[in-house]
Amino acid sequence: MAALTDLGIAQARDLLAKGEMSSRELTAAHVEAMAEASILNAMVTELPEHALTMADASDARRASGTTGSLEGIPLAIKDLFCTKGILTTAGSHILDGFTPPYESTVSANLWQAGAVMLGKTNMDEFAMGSSNETSYFGPVQNPWRREGDNQALVPGGSSGGSATAVAGRFAMGATATDTGGSIRQPAAFTGTVGCKPTYGRCSRWGVVAFASSLDQAGPITRDVRDNAIMLGAMAGYDPKDSTSADVPLPDFEAALSGDIRGLKIGVPKEYVLDGMPGEIEVLWQQGIGWLREAGAEIVDISLPHTKYALPAYYIVAPAEASSNLARYDGVRFGLREEGADLTEMYENTRAAGFGAEVRRRVLIGTYVLSAGYYDAYYLKAQKIRRLIAQDFRDVYETVDAILTPSAPSAAFPFGDKADDPIAMYLNDVFTVPANLAGLPGISVPAGLSAEGLPLGLQILAPAFDEETMFRVAGVVEEAANFTARPEQWWKSPS
């Protein structure tokens, strides 16, 4: 048998079902790997004992004949999800010591499905970032390094801890959230599979809000099947979230037929960027070839408003964030820095509690909502957003899914873009349109860069058609046959 930490969720599920191992064994292996990988800084909170207790409970449930779809599977939870009785930080100092008395719907769904919690993953502060460098708890290191180079690389962000935990093989899967690409871009940077489902597919209840109209939870796993299994457990209508969609929850795993004959796959001409590395263009062409060979029809399409997506996103998201983050005021929970009066206490608390990127976005958001600027920025951005959604609706009249690169580059070294917000924001250029339009997208590892770093391809699908998204992703995955994995350089030689 392969090392327990090399098992995928689907494989582990079968072995657990056959009684060939226990959740405790599986969980213990991951707990150990998690401890060994502490240098990657992927976890804000490790919960070894909690995990083993949950694993024992799972084994007991199995013994008594009840099993959920993720029974006994150890997972990591992004620290944006509130977990009852367990520190929840959102990667921020301002939530200092915050232990929610409630459990997010998504994580509760996972525990209901029998999953085991290994711990809480590191992330960009309030999910604002594309490199995991904005976390109050320090950056996460990508398990991957360039060939013949020991320089530390970013794992992408904001779900960099989740992607690293999965790529580093100390979690079988991890929850993540995606507001502008925060699942798909780190998945691409770490050679994992990351899916942002349709807006409304997963409840936002109990997820610390960044930009409410864009935030959506999704899974990061090592393969497409695992991703489909895990999304099935996370998703579902939640009356506690007014934007949650009351739609049937399909069996995503069953959609992985491998058969895409006759499907029409759109290739948008606007996703070719000036200055994009040639190898990404090459990879994209390869992907097109794989899909064509599998019997799909490739259709050149146009999404004319794509170039406005990033600027519109960087108005809408900060606007909502500036309001969503107003509740971190030192009055009721988290950090409080005293002051001479209420206003000074607010100022001291928020100055000490928020990092530079969060402050930047709160300022941008406050500005674009201000009297005299609202029409020129926020309102215009909302109009662009509607046009972008319309672009997608138009092309989905004729195509079933869209194939694009996931990110305009491979993982980059720490500090490379930390001082240049615009360069950093460009990381999201291929992922942001799906958030603005509320559509599902998935990043699948499809090849290596010349430097030996993973690159991803993104499949986008119409709203609530994750089944087609997964089916196409499965075909890309199979054709790409991506077997590369990072050296586990952080482990002491044994």
Add this chain to the structure above:
Amino acid sequence: MSNLVEGATGSWEVVIGLEIHAQVSSQSKLFSGAATAFGAEPNSQVSLVDAGMPGMLPVINEMAIEQAVRSGLGLNAKINNYSVFDRKNYFYADLPQGYQISQYLQPIVGEGVVTVELEDGATAHIGIERLHLEQDAGKLIHDQHPRKSHVDLNRSGIALMEIVSKPDMRSAAEAGAYVRKVRAILRYLGTCDGNMEQGSMRADVNVSVRRPGEDLGTRAEIKNVNSIRFMQQAIHYETTRQIDVIEGGGTVDQETRQFDAPTGTTRPMRTKEEAHDYRYFPDPDLLPLEFSDDFVAQIRATLPELPDAKKRRYMDELGLSAHDAAVLVSDRDIALFYEAVSEGRDAKIVANWVQGDLFGQLAKAELDIADSPVSANQLGGLIDLISDQTISGKIAKDVLEIMFESGQDAAAIVAEKGLKQVTDSGAIEGEVDKVIAANPDKVAEFQSGKDKILGWFVGQIMQATKGKANPKMVNQLLRDKLKG
């Protein structure tokens, strides 16, 4: 009637617009399931949503929507089947989310009109600009600690309807009549209990002055006035103040002011260092609020008879005077009480008893009709005793007083105290004969044409019978005998 106010340099017209904040009668808050009871222990009715905890989301309370639509229909207003909740952003310790969820550009209810009646019987039509739903904030308590303030979030998230009038009122009296009418309508509808003492209804009062016929002047807004009397005092004070300012060569500042009840004056609220920019934008946690015409029709079908319609019916069908009808419909509880008593009885007689003696007793005891110690049934019983001539109207007044004190039924009091009217003509005749025999001079006066002396005779007989003689019979017998 002229509402103009005389200043030192001529006449001024005062222009008043009101924003009434009415707490929606509902068991739970606007966006959470927490309870809304008045007077609970601090922070005992607070959900995670109301406390603005991370990741918590608002879910609209359908009851609040129904109540807002119901109120809109009662105010003869346009119902908007599509409306939007916005965030009004500002920082304060009683505002846990850092924003209030309200409705800004697209409220649930649009324009309407309320007809008010003034003292002199004239009517005025006051326009409604809009009605929107919004969350209340919490409450700061400053007297618990020398340096710190405490926060009570029980009110946080309670559903309010903000009812914005057009600047259509021209006097404090009109403004008072308008608030009373709106409160009456909401109480009829059951959408707000209208209790201003407990804060379930309060008003922001916008006041400006202008020369008759000119454009609107600059207004001052007096915040959070919680009684009609205070509102009227504030309007009077503000009118005089603004006229003085302008006539003194100054200009009125557009500002928010606070009413100080002990002195009856207004003063500027502590000036905020910067003007508020609330940065309204649609709340992304909530979908636009949409409902069908059917939903509205269903609510419309359950509306009760409202004061205006009821008043017309009292006049047309029951024959009451405009004044009596207006008094009886002015409050839902009064109208319900009146209707319970008048059922199967003479409507006019009942109207007299309710707004005459009963109101008198209630006013003396400082009680609302809902707390009347004499129930509608009991008052009906008393009136029945008059109708069947068991007691006279005069005795009945005394009986009502005893009923008010003791809570007993009229019949029991009459029996216990032996107040049953004497209708035995023989007994009355005996008294009449006695009085006539004893007062030949008075008899002569009457017979010489001085009719009014009859009343003196009646009085003597009533005195002799301790008021129990049937007054009609006394009158009749006296006339017969004196003429003889």
